[in-house]
Amino acid sequence: MLFLQHFCEMLYQSSFGTMLRESNYAFSVIESVHVLSITLLVGTIAVLDLRMLGLILRPISVSSLARSVLPLSWSGFAVSVASGFLLFWAEAAKMYVNPGFRTKMVLLVLAGFNALVFHTTIYRRAQEWERQHISPLRARVTALASLALWGGVIIAGRAIAYF
Amino acid sequence: MSLYSWFMALARSPLGHAMQTSRWGFAVVEMVHLLGLALLGGSVLIVDLRLLGVILKGESAITLGRDASRLLMGSLTVMVLSGIALLSEESGKCYYSPAFRWKMALLAAAVVFYFTLHRQALLRVQSGKPTFWPRIAAVVSLLLWLSVGVAGRAIGLL
Numbered sequence: 260m261l262f263l264q265h266f267c268e269m270l271y272q273s274s275f276g277t278m279l280r281e282s283n284y285a286f287s288v289i290e291s292v293h294v295l296s297i298t299l300l301v302g303t304i305a306v307l308d309l310r311m312l313g314l315i316l317r318p319i320s321v322s323s324l325a326r327s328v329l330p331l332s333w334s335g336f337a338v339s340v341a342s343g344f345l346l347f348w349a350e351a352a353k354m355y356v357n358p359g360f361r362t363k364m365v366l367l368v369l370a371g372f373n374a375l376v377f378h379t380t381i382y383r384r385a386q387e388w389e390r391q392h393i394s395p396l397r398a399r400v401t402a403l404a405s406l407a408l409w410g411g412v413i414i415a416g417r418a419i420a421y422f
Numbered sequence: 423m424s425l426y427s428w429f430m431a432l433a434r435s436p437l438g439h440a441m442q443t444s445r446w447g448f449a450v451v452e453m454v455h456l457l458g459l460a461l462l463g464g465s466v467l468i469v470d471l472r473l474l475g476v477i478l479k480g481e482s483a484i485t486l487g488r489d490a491s492r493l494l495m496g497s498l499t500v501m502v503l504s505g506i507a508l509l510s511e512e513s514g515k516c517y518y519s520p521a522f523r524w525k526m527a528l529l530a531a532a533v534v535f536y537f538t539l540h541r542q543a544l545l546r547v548q549s550g551k552p553t554f555w556p557r558i559a560a561v562v563s564l565l566l567w568l569s570v571g572v573a574g575r576a577i578g579l580l
Contacts, residue, residue: 287579291572294456294459294571297460298571299467301460301463302461302465302467303467305460306464306465315489318482318485319485323478324478327477328477331471331477409460413453413457414453414456414457417449417456418453421446
């Protein structure tokens with residue numbers, strides 16, 4: 260953990276980090292890109308989760324929706340990680356101790372783990388249930404967990420600014 | 423009553439008072455506003471990308487539009503209600519903020535467009551291939567909703 264702390268301080272004190280932190284517009288612009296890319300990421304995942312719960316788009320098969328939506332989610336993820344890393348770079352020393360940031364990272368790992376479990380287990384046999392209007396219980400549980408975890412990532416992310 | 427006095431009345435209302443004095447009130451409502459944004463963004467994207475012919479080409483645009491509409495109306499309701507609470511905290515500032523005025527004008531344009539030309543475009547596409555006008559409608563819709571978000575982000579910066 261000491262290593263992580265030193266790493267954060269090094270980023271914080273680097274000239275690039277300082278430049279971002281002290282800039283008038285760069286930080287805000289990156290922050291706006293971060294919010295929009297999270298909207299893309301979470302919005303598209305939520306559509307798939309709500310479909311598996313049987314709340315929307317019932318006539319559309321889960322795997323055909325997943326094929327359409329997941330590339331968008333991945334694009335959102337890539338942009339939010341890149342923009343998020345720049346924001347972190349500017350504030351790294353403060354982020355290291357920020358409870359909002361720490362919570363966000365934990366929730367992010369859990370959301371990733373949840374997606375991994377879904378794709379390596381129940382989704383492998385999707386052809387057996389993809390047309391059902393309401394997906395099987397295990398798929399619904401991961402859908403609910405996904406909504407809760409990604410929602411938590413947004414909530415914790417917004418909380419960062421308040422600590 | 424002038425528009426300004428409505429803004430002032432909102433600031434002096436019990437809601438405004440609660441938002442101005444509570445420690446976490448503004449933060450919590452902002453979080454709700456952002457959760458609504460994610461759902462709204464998702465619903466706008468799937469319909470407009472279908473109109474553009476990028477995703478779900480084989481599915482009926484009407485079914486997609488109807489379900490996405492429910493999601494959009496639900497999330498828009500959450501965003502408007504939480505937005506009113508956010509406004510009550512700093513309505514004096516918002517009244518004079520160019521970003522806030524732009525956001526409201528763009529929001530009105532986006533909603534009106536959604537219920538008129540955009541809806542027509544969905545009906546025209548049905549389950550067929552996207553044609554020129556529906557594609558234009560999708561691009562206009564995406565740009566309008568995006569600009570509402572960008573103007574909203576600017577309220578806190580300008």
